[in-house]
Amino acid sequence: MxxxxxxxxxxxxxxxxxxxxxxxxxxxxxxxxxxxxxxxxxxxxxxxxxxxxxxxxxxxxxxxxxxxxxxxxxxxxxTSSIEIKKFLLLFVSALAYVFFLEIVGYVITTFIFLLIGFQTMERGKIISSVIISVAFSVGIYYLFSVILGGSLPSFPTF
Missing domain, CATH: 1.20.58 (Methane Monooxygenase Hydroxylase; Chain G, domain 1)
Incomplete structure (x- = not known):
């Protein structure tokens, strides 16, 4: 930037x-x-x-x-137009994350948001992006909900 x-x-x-x-x-x-x-x-x-x-x-x-x-x-x-497009994509993704967090649940929404973010910042390396996104989403959910006893929106019920 x-x-x-x-x-x-x-x-x-x-x-x-x-x-x-x-x-x-x-x-x-x-x-x-x-x-x-x-x-x-x-x-x-x-x-x-x-x-x-x-x-x-x-x-x-x-x-x-x-x-x-x-x-x-x-x-x-x-600032190049590519950088502006990346910023706008991440900004819209963050707004969608906030909107869908309660509806879809923490794990799925965070996974999708992180995957979009990783692929926006650096194309390719899809396997490592998926692994990191899944590990972070599930790990934080487990840590916060199970170990610390907090509450996060769980999986969707539809």
Missing amino acids: SQTFDKMTSIVLFIIGILFIAQATQISDSAYGSAVGPKTFPLALGIVLVLLSLRLFYETWRQAVKARLAKGPETPSK
Whole structure:
């Protein structure tokens, strides 16, 4: 992607991470006095998002400095139409994922979303994409639902 897009994305993700942290701190503590309560996971995710967005901004900035030193001043790169198509495909896939999650269930919807995402980012390697998508979907469902006792939308009943 272009450096401008990466910088703007890192800033947007940083703001979302800060808002996520702020909202996670509003969640009430555990009623049993446990150190791990309902806000622990969302708070950790917000912190990870902030740290990763800072890393993305730093890496983009460092890459721009290296390019400027190596070539001198350069014209801003334009985002190609293929990159825009990939972004739009992933964005529409994410919206469809949210819409169909309750209807079709977590495992199937996540599998399809990951498969589309992997194939959008890198064509080919369909076997490894399928294996990773299945392993992630089933693994997270098993971990969250069976081991942790949480609830995710299960398989469809139609």
